[in-house]
Amino acid sequence: MRGEDSVCDKMFEQISIIGFGLIGSSMARAIKKNGLAKKLICVDINPAVCKKVEELGIADDTTTNLAQGVEGSDLVVLAVPVGAVPVVCQAIAGSLKDGAVISDVGSVKSAVLEAMQEHLPAHVDFVPAHPIAGTEHSGPEAGFPELFEDRWCLLTPAPDTPIRSVEKVSALWQAFGARIEIMEAHHHDLILGITSHLPHLIAYTIVDTANNLEDDIKSEVIKYSASGFRGFTRIAASDPTMWRDVFMNNKTAVLEILQRFTEDLTAMQKAIRQGDGDYLFNTFSRTRDIRREIMGLGPEGFPSPEQMKKND
Numbered sequence: 467m468r469g470e471d472s473v474c475d476k477m478f479e480q481i482s483i484i485g486f487g488l489i490g491s492s493m494a495r496a497i498k499k500n501g502l503a504k505k506l507i508c509v510d511i512n513p514a515v516c517k518k519v520e521e522l523g524i525a526d527d528t529t530t531n532l533a534q535g536v537e538g539s540d541l542v543v544l545a546v547p548v549g550a551v552p553v554v555c556q557a558i559a560g561s562l563k564d565g566a567v568i569s570d571v572g573s574v575k576s577a578v579l580e581a582m583q584e585h586l587p588a589h590v591d592f593v594p595a596h597p598i599a600g601t602e603h604s605g606p607e608a609g610f611p612e613l614f615e616d617r618w619c620l621l622t623p624a625p626d627t628p629i630r631s632v633e634k635v636s637a638l639w640q641a642f643g644a645r646i647e648i649m650e651a652h653h654h655d656l657i658l659g660i661t662s663h664l665p666h667l668i669a670y671t672i673v674d675t676a677n678n679l680e681d682d683i684k685s686e687v688i689k690y691s692a693s694g695f696r697g698f699t700r701i702a703a704s705d706p707t708m709w710r711d712v713f714m715n716n717k718t719a720v721l722e723i724l725q726r727f728t729e730d731l732t733a734m735q736k737a738i739r740q741g742d743g744d745y746l747f748n749t750f751s752r753t754r755d756i757r758r759e760i761m762g763l764g765p766e767g768f769p770s771p772e773q774m775k776k777n778d
Contacts, residue, residue, distance in 0.1 A: 477638060482507040482539040483525075484532065484554060486515050487705070488600060489571045490545030491609030494524045496642045499611045509535030518606045532557040539563070541634070544570040549711035551578050555585035564589045567631045571597055573658055575622040575651040577715035583624070591631035594622045594651065596658070597644060602703045615643030622651040652719075659719035664727060666709055667720070669702040 481503040483490045490510075497503050508525035509532060510516050516528035529535045536542045536558045544554055551570065562568070568590055572578050575594050582592040599617040601608065619639040623632050636646050649657075672695075676687045691699070713720055737745040 476504045477502040477634075477641065478540045479503070480505045480507065480539045481541045481543070482509055482536045483543045483545055484509040484535065484558075485545035486510045486519055486525075486606040486609075487545060487604045488608045488613075489597065490543070491519070491522075491524060491606040492599075492611065492613040493543065493545065493571075493609075493642070494519075495609055495611035496614065498524060500641050502638065502641055503541075507535055507539065515606055522606060524606070524609075533561040536566075537561050537563070540566060541638070542566060542568045544568070544572075546570075547705075547708045547711040548572045548574045548578060548715045549707075552581040552585060555581060559585055559587055562587060562590050566590045567634055568592045569595050569635050571595060572712075573662060574712055574716040575620075575654045579622065579624060579651050591628055592624070593627060593632050593635040595635055595639065596620045596622070596654065597639065598662075599644075600704075602700055604705050612643070614639065617644050619644040619646055620654055621646060621648045622654050623648070655716050655719040656722070659716060659723040663712055663716060663720050664723050666701055666704065667713065667724070669698040670709070672698050673702040 481497060483494055483506070486494065486508050490508075494506060494508065497506055505526045506524075508516060508519045508528040509530075510519070510528070511530050511532070513530055516530060519525050519528050532554060540563075542558065542562065544551060546554055551572070566589075568582065568586060569592070570578055570582075572594075573596055575596060579592070579594055582594070586592055597614050597617060597619045599613050601613075619642075621632060621636060621639075632648070636648075639646060676684060676695075679687065687695070734746070734749070736742075737749075
């Protein structure tokens with residue numbers, strides 16, 4: 467913990483975070499904890515959020531005015547739903563100082579990169595980021611500075627983005643304790659389409675299917691929920707605005723993965739109908755092996771101590 471280091475030791479003179487939900491407020495706490503900025507500005511159009519941030523003391527200043535909130539900032543982070551990015555960019559474009567670095571935290575990158583390139587001025591650099599971290603909770607009170615420790619943060623800069631700006635954003639996330647990977651935006655969207663977006667889509671659908679059952683059956687489903695169903699209900703409790711925007715803005719990748727999943731699901735349906743036990747057994751065996759491999763990496767996606775010892 468760097469604490470109250472001298473100003474010259476700060477990573478940034480001034481940082482503005484737009485949107486103080488779970489991710490934005492966790493970033494703010496991590497910035498304060500590690501002494502990464504001389505001044506931290508909370509920018510949120512909701513006055514109640516700004517008031518809560520003031521009560522929590524996790525920013526040096528708060529404002530509901532997007533344009534004023536970014537004036538003079540070296541780094542501006544958009545922690546807003548993906549669908550709001552174009553509007554926010556238009557609102558702040560004229561107030562960004564020369565050489566400012568703009569980033570985001572969205573789980574869709576191609577659409578965000580396009581919006582940034584269209585609406586941001588040429589005198590700033592945009593470095594898209596996606597921290598693979600979160601909970602089902604939201605709001606400024608839900609954040610905590612350790613959220614990003616030992617988690618992946620994926621950066622998807624355009625090929626012509628200056629390396630110095632990429633390094634600045636990378637250093638910030640590394641200071642949070644995150645591990646950095648740089649990849650192309652379309653590739654990111656395809657990977658996250660299967661690791662995150664499809665599971666959420668399935669979870670929302672299964673829970674909605676249960677909700678549409680007859681009342682007496684639905685009450686028993688809730689009463690006797692097993693661990694599998696409880697797991698689905700957890701991610702189905704995620705922010706509906708955020709996930710609406712994810713599917714609206716990553717439709718190409720999601721539909722491609724969904725088509726593959728539908729084909730596999732149809733094959734499973736056929737095996738069950740025809741009593742093809744060998745097909746079911748072989749499929750379940752393959753998936754069990756993959757699950758074991760995933761668990762060997764630990765919850766953060768890195769090798770567990772046991773796995774590292776085994777590999778030595």
